[in-house]
Amino acid sequence: MDVSLALLLISASVVLIATSMNEDSEATTPDPVAADQTAETLAATSMSVEYSIEPVTDHSEWDGENVATDFADESFRRVSQGSAAGLLAEAAVANVEVDGTRLTKEGQNFEPAVEAKVLNTFLGANQSVYVEAVWRPYPESAIEGIASAGDRPPRDTSVNTAVLRVTSDVPSVGSGAVERGYRLDGFEGAAGPIAAAVVRGLYPPTEMQLLLERQGFHRALGKYRYQRMATTIEASDAATDDFSFENAQGVYFGEATVISRNGADARAANAQLTDHLTQIIAADMDEKYDDDVTADELGSDVATGEVEIIVKTW
Template sequence: MVSRAAGRGRDRAVSTVVDVSLCLLLVSAAVGTLALPHDSPAETSRRPAPAATVEALATGTTSVAYDLDTAGLDGEAGTNAAGELARVAHGSYAGLLAEAAVENASIDGRALSGASDGFERRIRVAVRNVTRATGGRTRIRATWVPYPGAPTRGVVTAGPRPPPEATVAAARMTVPSRFPTSRERARRAARRSGYRGVALVLARATVVGWFPPDDTRLALRGDSPVDALLAERYRRTASTLGTSVADPVGAVEPRRANARLVAALSRRFEADLRSRFDSPNAAADAVRVGQVRVVVMAW
């Protein structure tokens, strides 16, 4: 997928052939400058493992071969030859972790797609190999969420949980997601339209990240199983939000389908923002739809 961030000149972290589709169906993500921790020498000496792992994730690159998962499809669309399902993603470990988190998106705990399950499994294995080189007793958690506590999120973890008695040190970094950076836009919307304005900004950014219209149109007109996987993701997203996009998806009109999703998701966001934040300005300040947070814990 070509993100808006990529259009602004950031390095591509994951790419495939012009296989244009959605999410890891047409694998491509934007990864820009990583925000690495700035520890003093004394702090680093007390907790070298997480800081070293952060650096390894940020600077190391890998290639991940995987197959699209068609288990959620019915009929012929779910039984294509292996050659139609095979994909390869290349990028930094941090960038691929971020993409896996985004691909693992859910609404109210319901997963929107299982197509990238194979990718998620393979990047977990790759990351565990990195942590063995920096101590091994390490857990990594990558989280994409539009704002803290939002009903939609994506999370991927690698490594064991720390034992209850362990002393755990942590290091963090942020990786740009494929979603538009929207905090300033949300702040302006908060001043104009309150919670409703912030919710609308968030919903538009989220839906365009999930279903970029131009790429989505090409994917829906493309080959199986990518077209069927994308249509199924649309169906599940709409169903979870209490709406339907069957007609516009069938007519290959992603902008019309997206408008329905934005309307439904903005209502969901608005209700949640009102219950969670004391003011629209506070809600806007909490927006982080444009980034994935990666936390490394070591013991």
């Protein structure tokens, strides 16, 4: 759907929200279309953001022993380009947590860099702005990523709100796959397609295979990403045992695991992550949903492929 049309469709509800909040408030009435206009600006404004992923070295899973220090600073440097809304969505996914444990620190410097660029876009505006990007595979999911720009509005202030949805880097899951899975195997069946999409989005197999097969910085980064997910899975309340990557298939690999350089197999590593993440998601869904939830309801709730951008102005 065209972004402008989508914003027009929600503008009526935004006005109602603002009117309702103003009935019991003496605060100055905010511009009723400011949130819509801000959301439209976020979708239409292109920007470039530079940042460093060096915070990954703070995690014990980072193995920089074979990383050449002469090239370290440049290797950590990243540049992301896109719309303001798209970069906020990217930052939200980069901040993903599982059961409250942050997955990686690759996005630690990314969110503030995006925030600075976004807020600079609205310098001189007559309205205060707060933007929050939220990625959750399904409502109230134990897996979530959030990024924001600006300060939250004061509680006693009248606020206008607009909502924009943009595509995430995680593949969409068809509602039919979730519904079929639930009918066949309950929450575990529903969780399988969701876990597979999350793992594929966070660990693109072709990219991860190349990282694991290379040396120095690139290999260290690939190994770090996988080891962080292993640590995060172990920290989950739904974890039943310790997590370790399996040995690579084939006698010539010896004791090499699927994330070692000579046994590198990103697809096998992803399959193992998917199995464990399925258990976490299934346990979470069992806790969050009522016993009488229907397959159709579960299917309609899944939104792995989109990030919700909430814009507040006052």
